[in-house]
Structures are given as C-alpha cells and as structure tokens.
Amino acid sequence: MSAHGSDAPRGVGAGTPNIARMYDYWLGGKDNFAADRESAEEIVRISDGRVLRGVRLNRSFLGRAVRTAAAAGVRQFLDLGSGLPTRENVHQVAGPDARVIYVDSDPVVASHARAILVRSDNVEFVEGDLRHPREILGHPAVRRLIDFDEPVALMFVSVLHFVDDSEDPRGILAAYRDAVAPGSHLILSHLSKDAFPQKMAAAERVYEGANTRLGARTREEILGLFEGFEVLDPGLVGPAEWRPQGPWSTERFAGLVGVGLKR
Numbered sequence: 001m002s003a004h005g006s007d008a009p010r011g012v013g014a015g016t017p018n019i020a021r022m023y024d025y026w027l028g029g030k031d032n033f034a035a036d037r038e039s040a041e042e043i044v045r046i047s048d049g050r051v052l053r054g055v056r057l058n059r060s061f062l063g064r065a066v067r068t069a070a071a072a073g074v075r076q077f078l079d080l081g082s083g084l085p086t087r088e089n090v091h092q093v094a095g096p097d098a099r100v101i102y103v104d105s106d107p108v109v110a111s112h113a114r115a116i117l118v119r120s121d122n123v124e125f126v127e128g129d130l131r132h133p134r135e136i137l138g139h140p141a142v143r144r145l146i147d148f149d150e151p152v153a154l155m156f157v158s159v160l161h162f163v164d165d166s167e168d169p170r171g172i173l174a175a176y177r178d179a180v181a182p183g184s185h186l187i188l189s190h191l192s193k194d195a196f197p198q199k200m201a202a203a204e205r206v207y208e209g210a211n212t213r214l215g216a217r218t219r220e221e222i223l224g225l226f227e228g229f230e231v232l233d234p235g236l237v238g239p240a241e242w243r244p245q246g247p248w249s250t251e252r253f254a255g256l257v258g259v260g261l262k263r
C-alpha cells in the first residue's frame with residue numbers, strides 16, 4: 001500500500017524522489033538515491049540550510065516527548081509515519097519494557113524497519129496507511145501489543161503535512177483519539193507556512209515531483225489538530241523551544257511541535 005493508496009507504490013523506485021529517503025538524507029543516512037538527494041538538496045538551498053538543523057531538532061523533540069510521556073506512565077507507543085530507522089528510535093528511548101508499534105506506508109521503510117527495529121516481542125512494524133485508522137487499530141500486531149484500556153502515546157511526528165485537508169486529518173486524529181484511554185498523549189510536529197511562506201511554497205513545489213505531496217498548515221490549523229487533547233506546556237512552539245535541556249537555539253524554524261494529553 002503506498003501513501004497514495006495505489007497498487008503500484010510510487011517512489012519505491014530510485015527515479016522518484018521519496019519523502020522517507022529525502023528525510024534520511026537530511027539526517028545523514030545512507031538509504032537514499034540520486035533523485036532523493038537532488039530534491040533534498042533543492043530544499044536545503046530553498047531553506048538556506050535550515051532544513052538540516054530542523055530535522056535534527058525534530059528528532060530531538062521526538063526523544064524528549066517520548067521521555068515526557070514515559071515519565072507520565074505511558075508504556076505504549078504508536079509511531080505513525082515512523083520513517084527509516086535512525087538513531088534514538090522510539091523503543092530505544094522508551095526502554096525495553098515499552099511496547100512500540102511503528103507504522104509506515106512506504107515498503108522501503110517497511111523492509112529496513114523489520115530488519116533493524118523489530119528485535120524483541122515488545123516491538124512491531126506495521127506496513128499501513130495512517131489515513132485508515134480502523135485498519136491500523138484493528139491490525140493483529142496492534143491488538144496483540146496495545147492494551148486500549150491503558151494510555152497510549154499517539155505519535156504523528158512530521159507526517160500530517162503529507163495528509164491533505166480533503167483527506168480529513170482532524171477526522172483521522174479523532175478516530176485514534178477516541179480509541180485510546182484517558183492519560184494518552186498526542187506527540188505532534190508539523191510544518192507551518194507562517195514563518196517562511198514563500199520558501200514553504202517553493203518547497204511544496206519540489207514535493208510535487210516526489211512520491212507524496214507536502215501541504216504546510218497555519219499555526220491555527222495545527223492547533224486544531226489537538227482537538228480533544230489539552231496542549232501541555234509550553235504549548236505549540238518551535239522544536240528547539242519544547243522543554244529544552246540546556247541552552248537552546250533561538251533560530252526560527254518552519255516546524256511547530258507540541259504534546260497533548262487526553263483527560
């Protein structure tokens with residue numbers, strides 16, 4: 001199943017820039033081809049290099065948010081749009097007793113993730129499309145590992161900007177939210193078009209040639225994705241500003257991040 005839901009997945013071949021492999025390139029990974037690197041470099045140019053610092057801050061936010069949820073007693077993590085394995089993957093941060101499901105629609109991510117991430121009975125990878133919550137939530141691996149009477153961390157890190165408004169991202173989130181117990185967390189990061197509207201529009205044009213389109217949202221629209229969750233301090237902020245450990249960069253980024261709590 002591709003992010004477009006067709007039978008022949010787009011972007012699996014080396015010729016089409018692929019969003020998972022572009023992200024891997026920015027993070028310094030090796031799982032990318034020339035077409036991925038070319039588009040990724042174009043975004044580096046458009047963003048004056050900011051994307052390279054932004055993706056690292058995004059990963060570091062992910063780590064701090066997972067630790068925050070774990071410290072609040074969450075032991076189950078559903079990482080939707082998990083991407084190619086990198087450093088500090090969720091199960092490594094959350095600890096060996098945490099139960100972690102990685103979900104991604106990209107077959108290349110699937111084969112790497114199965115080989116590298118799934119090393120214990122507490123970790124599973126599901127190849128699936130997060131836009132179909134009933135299929136994901138009903139998947140046998142999810143039913144085996146996740147106890148829906150206990151809190152779950154729902155992770156949508158740098159992925160919902162690949163879900164178009166016409167696909168009802170709020171409705172998708174509501175389906176996941178309604179399935180999880182009070183005490184569950186929403187860990188979200190999302191590209192905003194507010195800080196650099198022209199650069200973001202240029203970046204969106206680059207993604208028109210990739211396997212999945214990009215659609216940044218306004219801050220208000222991103223806040224709307226937290227419906228049914230209380231947004232925890234410090235609110236929806238840049239990735240460096242979310243509960244920094246030590247001095248943090250004051251550079252502005254296009255991404256906004258936040259963590260919500262279901263009461």
Ligand SMILES: C[S@@+](CC[C@H](N)C(=O)[O-])C[C@H]1O[C@@H](n2cnc3c(N)ncnc32)[C@H](O)[C@@H]1O
Nearest residue numbers: 003020023081082083104105106129130157158
């Ligand atoms: C930019 S990467 C983010 C990876 C990771 N969450 C992070 O922030 O480090 C986005 C990932 O989402 C996946 N993705 C995009 N649309 C998806 C969908 N509808 N269902 C599942 N995965 C999706 C892509 O294949 C890609 O691996």
